[in-house]
Amino acid sequence: MGMEGERAGGGSANEEEDSAEQVVNPWEVSSSGGKIDYDKLIDKFGCQRLDPSLLDRVQRLTGRPPHVFLRRNVFFAHRDFTEILDAYERGEKFYLYTGRGPSSEALHLGHLVPFMFTKYLQDAFKVPLVIQLTDDEKFLWKDLSVEESQRLARENAKDIIACGFDISKTFIFSDFDYVGGAFYKNMAQVAKCVTLNKVRGIFGFTGEDHIGKVSFPPVQAVPSFPSSFPHLFTGKNDLRCLIPCAIDQDPYFRMTRDVAPRIGYHKPALIESSFFPALQGETGKMSASDPNSAIYVTDSVKDIKNKINKHAFSGGQDSIEKQRLYGANLEVDIPVKYLSFFLEDDAELECIKKEYGSGRMLTGEVKQRLADVLIETVERHRRARAAVSEEMVDAFMAIRPLPHMFD
């Protein structure tokens, strides 16, 4: 019996597709065809496209314009988001769950995308949020000691907090600190419902993989269940969960959704984003190991300008004359793609696309504009980060009730 929506034969990480082979799972994102085909991905995974009417509905329900990532199709797919909205309309709240695998100290803009969007969701719907730092996962998969992965988790927590989450509605936890008690009970329940063959199929585990990896998936699954957080949601076993994440995390939650009804919980809903392209082009997602593939939140103004000028893949023509004649190829142009993430003004973006695509605007000008926008974003983040103290991290991570989480 296949999992919901998956094509017969499973949607496993290693399955061959007809033309270009795409591999999209939490540990690998690549496509032999170069660009990721999102339509194919949605089809293969079995999730839904977010259509414009949903955006209108969000606007009506929240009383504010939809986030730029929704308007620009960055968050483009979902599972059961309509159910969440239906319930919300009836007065039934939900909570948000997102997370980060703290594999490196250096965060880049791509890492901030899900958090920026989650902050918007928290503010717009006025709902609580749990943020999971999977330090255990990074310990199990990478060459890190336990202490180092815990330290990275705390450092990453500061950047996450700097995105502007409301401490009276947000609980951040690291697996090494929090797993146990009710959380662990749920983990055991999930684990009992998923066979070894299943996880091999979903995640591509082999007989050579150590058992830490094989037994990890329940850890990422159970924050979707309110009973995992007795200090927050006692008596609210019926509370729904919405998970904003990048689409490569879908396998975890396909598994979770399969198990949920069997143990008496709502299936968590998902709202999924596409990948933030690397500076060098759309062949995959940014990699923390290549500093020139991304703009880091610690980059100086000079670094940012340099990276954009030297490394951002341009869709513009080779020469000014050619550019004026033919215009730029917006499909592959990275600066325009980045602007679509970070330039809030829809009208200005449209104008840039038109002028650049027709050749009236030059690559250098687009890159300059992008530099201004990213510098401002990074600056703002840095200032907010400077205001996060160790005590604030402790407070966000403390196991405490959040009496005003729905206010």
Place this chain on the structure above:
Amino acid sequence: MGSTKEQLLDRLQELQIEFSKYEHDVVLTVEAQAKYVGHLGGALSKNLFLKDKKHRFYIVSALATTKVDLKVLSARLGLGKGGLRMAPEEALGEILKVPLGCVTPFAVINESARHVSLLLDQGFKTQERCFFHPLSNEMSIALNVSDLDKFLKSIGREPLYVDLEANPSVGKDQPPDLATFVPSDSVALPDLSEEAAIPIIAENKPKAATAKAIKPSKNVQSVKDKSTNGVYPSSSLRDAEKFVEEILDKTSALLLSKITEDTIKQHREQLGAVVGDSIRKHLSSELKMLAIMYKNTAYTEGFCAGTKMGNSRR
């Protein structure tokens, strides 16, 4: 409103920077300062506040023993001969928010000094501790220069050290080696030229064939830059009055930049509504972020107090 010595010292403590502080009578010169702290085993610094012909400002902070030749520095910055001179007294108060005789690298903590370029003597690195004024000339603090770096980084500044005594030749084939220190933005003082109302944002070099539609929003974005660039001094996240002052500072800066002869002519009676919208558009997310950080800071304070109480009860 500039930062005070207390705010600075609080900040240093928060950053866990070790420093020694010495109070003394007001001193206006290095010689006078030496009388009080010269024997205490730290290197004295001399600090110059300079300005070039294009109203750009520089702080040159050096060991008292380093020879600083303004003509050489001017050439190395690409300002030609005699391009640098001492900044006028009003600028000290307006931009650095410090009194006479009190120029110090710490002055860059002030929002008003964000476009001031800071040149640090690499000689500082050879010293165990160096003396600087902490925004007041009734006190000197001694700290290791790596801690000064820590402070500068915490306010978003990259500490850059220069061999101030070097005298490389500058010519056609040898570009000025300190050209990167020239600020991209000039700072307009209220009593200077009439362009003072809107600072010249040099980033927006006029581009030949850019579509007209882009220009206005580009300017608008840059003005937003002007009012949002800088630091959240941590004191405004703890102190309600300072918090409000910061919001009002940002808002009025934006307001002032939006009301010009041109915009008055353009919008007439509608100017109020136009400016109102503009303020909302540009400041909304910045101020919301400031507010959430204020809230988080207050919550954290309460949380810490509560946990200490809980611990002491056991």
